Amino acid sequence: MNCLCMTRRRALGLAALAALSATGLLAACGDKDQQQAQLAPVEIDRGTSCELDGMLLADYPGPKAQVVFAGQDKPSFFCDTVEFFNTMLAGEQVRAVRAAWVQDMGQAKWEEPQGHWIDAKGAFYVLGSKRHGSMGPTIASFAQEADATKFAGEYGGKVLRYADVKPDMVDLSGGALHDTRM
Structure with a gap:
């Protein structure tokens, strides 16, 4: 009987410890979710200005991007989605990404895009x-596949998801050749 009581006490103690641990883990998860919710474009x-070349984003047309890397409170901006993808897909990219956004060109004006930030990994390109x-040539970003398909029908191109964009598609060489404002 004494052995059974010890087992029962031990089981109750372990259950209580597990409950406290789970509560702590849930609280920790809540903190992480709260931190993620605080991240906003x-x-x-x-x-x-652009993270890579210092260009002023407001001076140029087309979609922009911003990334909050681990250890940063403020985002790094990219004046072009090609630069954004080139950075994100670079083999030497070792900075952890907390959040990344691109502009929804189904809503933003191409010549002077403002606002309409969407999660980069969920977008259509x-x-x-x-x-x-x-x-120069860029990768247009959209929240809705229908908007991306319509854009491709009007201006050409192929609709892709984030994971479909490969490093050889985002070559930065020659980009300055297309910049008439430098």
Whole structure:
């Protein structure tokens, strides 16, 4: 009987410990979810510059991107989605990404895009269209597949998902050749 009581006490103690641990884990998960919820895209202004080349985003047409890397409170901006993908897909990219956004060009004006930030990994992209961004040919980003398909029908290109964009599709060489404002 004494042995059975010890087993029962031990089981109750382990159950209580497990409950406390689970509560702690849930609280920790809640903190992480709360931190993620606090991450939000930041609107560009006249002084917002590109992470890679210092170009002012507001001076150029086409979709922009922003990324919050681990250890950063503020996002790094990209004046073009090709630069964004080139950075994200680079083999030497070792910075952990907390959040990444691109602009929904189904809603934003191409010539002066403002707002309409969407999660980069959930977006639809059009590669190979006739529309140019800050670095020449760019990759248009959309929240809705229907908008991407419509854009591709009008300007050419192929609709892709984030995971379908490969490093050889985002070559930065020659981008300055298309910049008439430098």
